[in-house]
Amino acid sequence: MKALDELTFDNRFARLGDAFSTHVLPEPLDEPRLVVASKAAMALLDLDPAVAETSVFAELFAGHKLWAEAEPRAMVYSGHQFGGYTPQLGDGRGLLLGEVYNEAGEHWDLHLKGAGMTPYSRMGDGRAVLRSSIREFLASEALHALGIPTSRALCVIGSSTPVWREKQERGAMVLRLAHSHIRFGHFEYFYYTKKPEQQAELAEHVLNLHYPECREQPEPYLAMFREIVERNAEMIAKWQAYGFCHGVMNTDNMSILGITFDFGPFAFLDDFDAHFICNHSDHEGRYSFSNQVPIGQWNLSALAQALTPFISVDALKEALGLYLPLYQAHYLDLMRRRLGLTTAEDADQQLVERLLKLMQNSGVDYTLFLRHLGDEPAALAVAPLRDDFVDLAGFDAWAEQYKARVARDGDYTQEQRRERMHAVNPLYILRNYLAQNAIAAAESGDYSEVRRLHEVLTRPFEEQAGMEQYAQRPPDWGKHLEISCSS
Secondary structure (H helix, E strand, O other): OEOHHHOOEOOOOHHHOOOOEEEOOOOOOOOOEEEEEOHHHHHHOOEOHHHHHOHHHHHHOOOOOOOOOOOOEEEOOOEEEOOEEEOOOOOOOEEEEEEEEOOOOOEEEEEEEOOOOOOOOOOOOOOEEHHHHHHHHHHHHHHHHHOOOEOEEEEEEEEEEEEEOOOEEEEEEEEEEEOOOOEHHHHHHHHHOOOHHHHHHHHHHHHHHHOHHHHHOOOHHHHHHHHHHHHHHHHHHHHHHHOEEOOOOOHHHOEOOOOEOOOOOOEEOOEOOOOOOOEOOOOOOOOOOOOHHHHHHHHHHHHHHHOOOOOOHHHHHHHHOOHHHHHHHHHHHHHHHHOOOOOOOOOHHHHHHHHHHHHHHHOOEHHHHHHHHOOOOHHHHHHHHHHHOOOHHHHHHHHHHHHHHHHHHOOOOHHHHHHHHHOOOOOOOOOHHHHHHHHHHHHOOOOHHHHHHHHHHOOOOOOOOOOHHHHOOOOHHHHOOOEOOOO
16 A cells, blocks of 8 residues: 555646646645545555545645645636536636556546636636535445446545635535546537647547547547447436436536536435436426436537537437437346346336336335335335335236236345345435535534445445434435535
């Protein structure tokens, strides 16, 4: 394991030059202190977890110190925000400190969020507050534990620096890790500003560093776009299967790697609601839970438009046509597994859709229903779950179909069924009220709840002794929390 001064930097994006990013130094936070750190994320950099408790750790990730090899840069990009194009966005409060490669040969971006003003801050102060930093940290690590592609979070550093939002809060920084921070909006920026040389340089950079296997195809750029389409289809299928709502699916928040990126007003479903809107600024429901699937395709279309200098329109349309079938295949495969099915039948999609409609009309807890469905043999498991439904006749009809489907699925023991279902149906998810409880404690100076919740969420499928309170239905107040982009 390495100490902090033993990290090896190779700042490949910084070498693209000033057309792609601007050199900016972080603005230090006052009285930095560690709020929480992820040992699993630290391991990606081969870091000894003990260094998180040192003063230099907090100073590095609060902007007080910098490695000699680091080259902090604020990226420039644009993007479609709520469907409208914004010509220039960029890192308004984040800095790419540099790229570190580990002993396995992997490159990881070190991206410091809340690092102060940049040329792209517009009217903002460049700061992040403690609550938003904690939410991003918890979400990143929780999604990873669920098997959903995501950026990672190394740590949150708190401070005494005052920051004004709706009220005065405390500034914080979160250190985000990803193999790349390039977004759909990077390609849009150079396309719409008519800078073909820089756009070609960006495309080569992404192709060579992140999709090198596509070099072997007759049309490398087309092969890369197809891979991006497939990755996004799979990622969004996992969002939908696990009830995750991103909240702000602007093209500048879409990673070129197909990972969950830029957490703002996200939420996991409590009661199943296909029309759930987690962002209180999304008045028209553009980014509602059910709209995430078509918006994913819309965003890929926006990226396709920016790639027309390299790929024919017909080829792009053909590749885009793969999105929905790929999404449906990934989603149905995961939902079959969540229902404990090991084989495929044509009527499985209808079985899933009927269940979700019944859940929708009865306000059934999405996560706990599927978890408890695996506790007992199918015939026994459905009996106590029936009480959660308003349409009892409808549920009874579904239950009979489900029991018959399970009987046709194969010959296996209940222990095998339980083990298989519990391996894909989490007991613990990052519910908004749990995050809010942890944030409230942290804002009063007590970081123990953030750390405890993080530890629970790193093992979402395992029943953990003494952690029953994290596997309960939320109280009524916890189901109706409004989350903003600054949250």
